[in-house]
Amino acid sequence: MTFPIGGIPPVGVGAVTGVAGSNRGTPAAEGADGGFAAVLAASFDKLQATQAVTSDLAVQAATGDLKDVHDYMIASAESGVATEMVVTIKNQAVAAFNEIMRMQI
Numbered sequence: 001m002t003f004p005i006g007g008i009p010p011v012g013v014g015a016v017t018g019v020a021g022s023n024r025g026t027p028a029a030e031g032a033d034g035g036f037a038a039v040l041a042a043s044f045d046k047l048q049a050t051q052a053v054t055s056d057l058a059v060q061a062a063t064g065d066l067k068d069v070h071d072y073m074i075a076s077a078e079s080g081v082a083t084e085m086v087v088t089i090k091n092q093a094v095a096a097f098n099e100i101m102r103m104q105i
Contacts, residue, residue: 043089047082054079 054075060066 040089040093043086047079047086050075050079050082 054072057066057072057075061069061072066072
């Protein structure tokens with residue numbers, strides 16, 4: 001499998017397996033892949049890989065070894081968007097947990 005930008009795997013909702021508009025017939029709905037924790041862990045792994053590639057491209061740009069500067073710029077933007085997405089998911093999960101904790105039994 002080849003990735004479009006310097007070997008960077010796509011990160012986003014469409015890139016996460018087990019997430020779909022409908023839960024019918026998806027592995028996440030059947031519990032085959034471990035559920036939310038597995039999807040979250042995979043998202044963190046993909047984010048870390050994206051940031052590592054961006055860091056490598058930044059080093060290449062600083063040393064003058066980078067042939068196409070646009071690869072770094074695209075990777076940097078993609079890494080920023082992926083980071084914002086993961087932080088937003090984390091914030092929503094914390095908010096949901098806090099809401100559950102406020103519920104009366």
